[in-house]
Amino acid sequence: MRHYTGVRLRFGLAVVATLLPVACRGPGPGDSDPPTDSLAWEVRFSHVLSTNSEFHLMAERFRDLMLERTDGRFRVVIYPSGQLGGERVAFEQLQVGAVHMAITGTPVLSGWVPEGQMFDLPFLFETRDHGLSVMDGPMGDWWRDLLLERTGVRSLGFLDYGFRHVYNKRRPVETPEDLAGLKLRVLQNATYLAAYSALGVQATPMNYGEVYSALQQGVIDGGEANAIGFVSSRLHEVAKFYSFTSITYNPITLLVNEPFYQGLPPEIRETIDRAAADALAYQSELARRMEVDAVEEMRAAGVEISRPNLAPFAPVVRPRIRDELADRLPDGEALIARLVAEAERTASGSR
Structure with a gap:
C-alpha cells in the first residue's frame, strides 16, 4: 500500500x-x-x-x-x-x-x-x-x-x-476519573486515541463537520477542541461542560x-x-x-467551565503513551528524546 x-x-x-x-x-x-x-x-x-x-x-x-x-x-x-x-x-x-x-x-x-x-x-x-x-x-x-x-x-x-480541551454534555471534568466512560470525538490519530483511551474515554474518530449533529443526537457525549473552535462552531449550544484539561497541544x-x-x-x-x-x-x-x-460567550450561554488540577492526569498517560509511540516510530526513542530535550531547553525561555 x-x-x-x-x-x-x-x-x-x-x-x-x-x-x-x-x-x-x-x-x-x-x-x-x-x-x-x-x-x-x-x-x-x-x-x-x-x-x-x-x-x-x-x-x-x-x-x-x-x-x-x-x-x-x-x-x-x-x-x-x-x-x-x-x-x-x-x-x-x-x-x-x-x-x-x-x-x-x-x-x-x-x-x-x-x-x-x-x-x-x-x-x-x-x-x-x-x-x-x-x-x-x-x-x-x-x-x-x-x-x-x-x-x-x-x-x-x-x-x-494552543491546547485542545475536553467538552461534553454529561458532567464537568475535574479529575481523571471524570473522563471514564465519556464517548468523545477525538482526532483520528493513533497517539490521541491511545492517550484518551488510557484516560478511560471511548475515543471516537469523526469528521469535524459531523460533530454538532452527533452531539445533538447523542451519538457522542463530547469532544476536544480549543475554546475558540468550541464557540465558533456553536458546540456550546449543545455541550454545556468545558474543562481546561490541556491534554494535547x-x-x-x-x-x-x-x-x-x-x-x-x-x-x-x-x-x-x-x-x-x-x-x-x-x-x-x-x-x-x-x-x-x-470564555465569556460560554459563560453567557450557561456553559459550566472548570479548570482542573492537571497533576493527577499526567501520570495516567506518561510514560506509557511515549513508550508506545517510540515502539511505533523508526528510531522513535531517539526522536522523542530529542523533542523532550528541546522542550525542556525552551521551557524557561518560551515567549
Whole structure:
C-alpha cells in the first residue's frame, strides 16, 4: 500500500506540475480582456472551521495582503467549513493541486508523516507559548522539511492554536476519573486515541463537520477542541461542560502545494512568504483575544467551565503513551528524546 501511494502521489504531482501554471492563471496573451500585463493566479484555499473562526480571519488577512501586494494579480478564494471536504480529504486535494492552500494540523498529517505524532504526546508542553516556541524552532523546521520531502506540500509556518480541551454534555471534568466512560470525538490519530483511551474515554474518530449533529443526537457525549473552535462552531449550544484539561497541544500549519509554489515567479513566492508570516502573526494576536471572548460567550450561554488540577492526569498517560509511540516510530526513542530535550531547553525561555 505504501508503494502504491507513493507511485500515485508522484504521478499526481507530475501532472499538477504540468497543469498548474495554466489552471491557476488568468487570461494570457491573445485574450482581449483583461490586458496581457494582468497575468493573475486564482488560488483555492480550504479550511474546516466557520467564517467567524480565527482560521478564517487569518485566511482573509492573507488573501487581502496578497491582493494588495501583487496589485490584484494573486487572488485567493477561501472555502471555509469543510466545503471542499474534511481535513484528510482537503490534504489529498492539496497534494494533487485541486486545492492550492489549506490549514490543517500535525495530528491529521500523521497519516503521511507519522513522526509528527511526537508533538501530540499528552502534557508535552507547559503553555501555548512554550508549544509555539518549539514548533517555530529546529524541531518544527525538521518536521516541515520531512512533510515537504514526503508529500510535496510546503508548510509556511504554524498557527497559534494552543491546547485542545475536553467538552461534553454529561458532567464537568475535574479529575481523571471524570473522563471514564465519556464517548468523545477525538482526532483520528493513533497517539490521541491511545492517550484518551488510557484516560478511560471511548475515543471516537469523526469528521469535524459531523460533530454538532452527533452531539445533538447523542451519538457522542463530547469532544476536544480549543475554546475558540468550541464557540465558533456553536458546540456550546449543545455541550454545556468545558474543562481546561490541556491534554494535547495542537500544532496547526498553513500549507501550500509545492509544484504550484515553485511554478510562481520568485517575487510572488517571496510575497507569499512575507504575507504568510504577517498573517500568522496577526492570527496569534487575534487568537489570544478571541479565547478571552470565547470564555465569556460560554459563560453567557450557561456553559459550566472548570479548570482542573492537571497533576493527577499526567501520570495516567506518561510514560506509557511515549513508550508506545517510540515502539511505533523508526528510531522513535531517539526522536522523542530529542523533542523532550528541546522542550525542556525552551521551557524557561518560551515567549
